Amino acid sequence: MLVSRPLTAAPLMLASLCLAMGASDEAFALRIDSGNPDLSMRLDTTVRYNQGWRVDGRDKQLANNPNFDEGNYTFDKGDVFLSRLDLFSEFDLNWQDKYGLRVSGAAWYDHDFPDKTESAPGLAPVANYRNNEYSGLVKRYYAGPSAEFRDYFVWGNFNIGNTELNAKVGSFAWLPGEFLFSNASSMSYAMAPNDGLLSDLSPGASAKETSLPIGQFATTWQFIPELSLMFQYTYEFERSRVSEGGTYYAVADGALRGPDFLAPGVARRDAKEGDNGDIAVGLRWSPDWAMDSSFGLWYRKFDDKNASWANQVIVQSPTAPYSRAVYAKDIELYGLTWNGVYKSVSIGAEVNYRTNMPLNTTGQTFIAIGRPEPGNLDGARGDTVHALLSGAFTINKNAFFDNGSIAAQLDYMHLVKVTDNKAFYNGSNSEGGSVAGRCEDKELLRGCSTRNAASLGVSFTPVWQQVMPSVDVSFPVFATYGLYGNPAAQNAGIPPEDSYLLKFGPRVEYFVGSMKHQFDLAYTARHGRTGQINGNNAYSGLGYLHDRDTLILTYQTAF
Known part of the structure; x- marks a missing residue:
């Protein structure tokens, strides 16, 4: 993964991230002796096994809803819902630090994943999968065994006059910016697809595993030590992955690519995708006076x-009738970033203005009987402002632990105006919506957006070294919380107000020679605002997953 970050602030930020997120240690890579000092080769392989249990009983009213029943009924309280082995291998070749190539691949297998979903009593006739049997796509990505290539690209460093140019072409992920957790508020939003499915199924997966590669050409041209120009052009389109409908982490049974039906008689068809040809141009300036x-x-x-x-x-x-997913086209973004260090705290900030941004949309059925489908089916669009503030620092030895790290990220978004298809915007009249009265009462429970929204994510990892010979112990804690509102932009990365995710548990690292064996036991809970609308229970944001708390045991090593 190509990452753009000034070297001055990077070490402290990345060290905190490694402690917080459990990144693998590259010191255990296998170096291949080529017999030529100008040629270096290395092969890194990460092995990870996860076993997870459902620890919560069902919310009966939520689980008996035909839109949510299959994801909820397939596993009972106490059931093993995850028994997954993941392999991730990376091969790097470097010639004199001038030219090189990289190839990576992933493989996976879950021997316990079921062949069929289970519907709530009486709801099998309206199942989202034909005869309740998972589709081939779900079986491939959830059960396996299966595999795929990830990165495959070549790179080169060139001297042009007194300047230096780094160029890469092939399939890879490039995510510049100052984010620590989600990049939805960052200028790098949708710069690479995200593998949210892997994030759910393989806790502990690193950013280089969950950032999906996309075919592109990218350069960094260093004009002078203080100024560089960055450029990206994509020559293919790839979609992000999410947990498919009818699986454990899916919010709704009908989405996205896996289910055969959205509802009885409404078949799923291929998505209306975006195109290739994304363009990104960036300038990075590190003046001497800015230290x-x-x-x-x-x-x-x-x-x-x-x-x-x-x-x-x-x-x-x-x-x-048929249903499909739609991917918005022609979004424009203008962004500013800043990165610095203050008294050993690494700080990053971003703000960006987006036009033609897809907004929270309602009213999704189009009648075109006997005619071609309407041309403009992209939902509500608008102008939005997104911002984030991130920080990370390490903690020295104290009375409670030997060392530790804290990282935090504050995300914010603001709706400037609805510019297109206002009739489909799911917000109150005062926020730019046009559905009279729908969002004036209990707007969050109705899924309505607000003009402003904000959230906070925090990780804290205390470490106790050499608790026993060759054994370190830590206790990572991560939480994200919706501070205010419900974001107007789709996929804004900000949970609705009062929604939260909390993950915590012990980690044991055992060192044997050049090998590190890491064990994590993590409890994860999700919740959101709940209430009633017209006598029925209603949920906001992560509230749809409030009865699916999990306990996951992870083993990981690298060589």
């Missing part, structure tokens, strides 16, 4: 890699 700081200026034009409209229904024939 350990650097500034970035960005322009991007891109298509969304996340579904902006997950369940659009087209009725061209009254006997064969």
Whole structure:
């Protein structure tokens, strides 16, 4: 993964991230002796096994809803819902630090994953999978055994006059920016697809595993030590992955690519995807007077890699309606970034303005009986402002632990205006919506957006070294919380107000020679605002997963 970050602030930030997120140690890579000092080769392989249990009983009203039953009924309280082995291998070749190539691949297998979903009593006739049997796509990515290539690209460093140029071409992920957790508020939003499915199924997976590669050409041109130009052009489109409908972590049973049906008689069809040809241009300036700081200026034009409209229904024939996902095109972004260090605290900040951004959309059925489908089916669009503030620092030895790290990220978004398809915007009249009265009462429970929204994510990892010979112990804690509102932009990365995710548990690292064996036991809980609308229970954000707390045991090593 190509990462753009000034070297002055990077070490402290990355060290904190490694402690907080459990990144593998590259010191255990296998170096291949080529017999030529100009040629170096290395092969890194990460092995990870996860076993997870459901520890919560069902919310009966939520679980008996036909839109949510299969993901909830397939596993009972106490059931093993995850028994997954993941392999991730990376091969790097370097010639004189001038030219090189990289190839990586992933493989996985879950021997316990079921062949079928289970519907709530009486709801099997309206199952989202034909005869309740998982589709081939779900079986491939959840059960396996299966594998795929990830990165494959070549790179080169060139001297042009007194300047230096680094160029890469092939399939890889490039995520510049100052984010620590989610990059949804960053200028790098949708710069690479995200493997949210792997994030759910393989806790402990690193960013280089969950950032999906995309075919592109990218350069960094260092004009002078203080100023560099960055450029990206993509020549293919790839979608982000999410937990598929009817699986344990899915919010709704009908989305996204896996299910056969959105509802009875409404078949799922291929998505209306974006195109290739994304462009990103950035300047990074690190003036001497700024000491350990650097500034970035960005322009991007891109298509969304996340579904902006997950369940659009087209009725061209009254006997064969169909649904599909839609990916918004031609989003433009203008961004500023800053990175610095203050009293050993690494700090990053970003703000960006986006036009033609997909917004929270309602009213998803289009009637076109006997006619071609309407041309403009992209939902509500608008101008939005996104910002983030991140920070990380390490903690020295004290009375409670030997060392530790804290990292935090504050995300914010603001809706400037709804510019297109206002009739589909899911917000109150005062926030730019047009559905009279719908969002004036219990707007968060109705899924309505607000003009402003904010959230906070924090990780804390205390470490106790050499508790026993060759054994270190730590206790990572991560939490994210919706501080205010419900974001107007789709895929904004900000949970609705009062929604939260909490993950915590012990980690044991055992060192044997050059090998590190890592064991994690993590409890994860999700929740959100709940209430009633017209006598029925209603949920906001992560509230749809409030009855699916998990306990996951992870073993990981690298060689």
